[in-house]
Amino acid sequence: MPPSLIIIDDFLANPDVARAAALKLAYDPATKHGNYPGILSDRPLTIPGLEAQVSTLAGMPLVPAPGTNHAQCRVTMKGDRGQTGVHIDPAAYSGILYLTKPEHCAGGTDFFRHKRTGLDRVPMDMPGIRAAGYGDINRLIEDVVNRDTNRRSAWEKLFTIPMRYNRLLLFSPWLFHDAAPGFGTDPETARLVMLMFFAHAPATAETPGGGVP
Template sequence: MWSAEVLEVNPACDVTVHRLRPANQKVLLADRFYRYPEKIAELALGLYYTESRAVVGSYPGSRAMITLDTTPLIQTLSKLWGEPLRPFHAEYHPVIFSAIQNRDYTLTPWQRQPHIDQGVTAMVYLNPEEMCSGGTGLYRHRPTGLSRVPIGLTPELIRLGQQHGLSAQALRTQDGYAEFMNTVFFRPEYAVKENHYINDGNDYWELLYKIEMKPNRLVIFDGRTFHSQHIAPNQFRDYFRMNQILYFQGHD
């Protein structure tokens, strides 16, 4: 029976902060993050994983969840980030693990280019050192010059929508906003043509910063920044790329 003690943070973890140009977005790294990383890995490996779209959405792998008290963990993450981090559902956030194996898979056009999350994203890489490679890429959308999509409707987003035949009124509807995102940023032709991740970018996506995957490394960044797994075709073929993922509310 697992308890929240498995999520105990190492008080001596090594924290560094990077700034992503040109928009100056913050990227926080904390190495040696968990006090007991081997226990976290044991927990993650012992759970049931599903590829159900209802659980993973467009994530190109599988996920597992377990209910543990994440309140102390979130308090620590908030302190490191420099502002309160709030889960999307009340004050509770489950423990979520993600797994990708780079074999016998077919990526959709939306998985072969960057994406955004709804707010602040935090994750911890769980593989041991000998099984760490690649990482996470942060990108700029070349056609618009943007590296981040604001949460609210800005004059720039309205202008981009109008250029593609979408009115400001349409952008304020759920369907209209989804059409805007897929028309302006995530067009199928913007994806990598081959069946692999965007990695070092292409004519439509510029790699701004690659977060190197390291064991027991925490990463926190603005999930509205375009990002993607950075995984070469020859990586993670014989074992899974494992990480813990947390999503928090964001703001502009």
């Protein structure tokens, strides 16, 4: 099992190159889909060796999670709202690379405890699920996450991982979390992040090689 939280500062040797490439991607409001605030890029940002480096940090082989927005970037400006709030991710491991310039950085990623159940994450095994009062994981997710996602009074914020330019945050997707509010008035000044969603690599697959530039 990978660590619940990993923070790597100065992750890329050339973050300005990655940021410039991220800003060159298309962010068209007409293509917006999903429950998140802000606008996703039209395609992923390519960082050679990313999966291999994250696999090393997590201590287990990981690959892009199918059906997710892995490696796409997201721009969130002041006033942007999503349809959901506190949530979990459909992945085995999650990551956020902050690409906002230092002079514009604000907020970060918030983590929460659910007040009614006392949980700060979805339990990882059946004993934990039963101890929380549920017979199966889907019922827990429906009653806790889906029911209370937008009810901020149902949650206690535990901590914030502050945004920092070129900081990589890796974390368990089962932790209850949400992005801090957006800011700025255009992609240059807005919250700009690269999203990562990983799945466990198949037992027969070779871990991709290469390093992060």
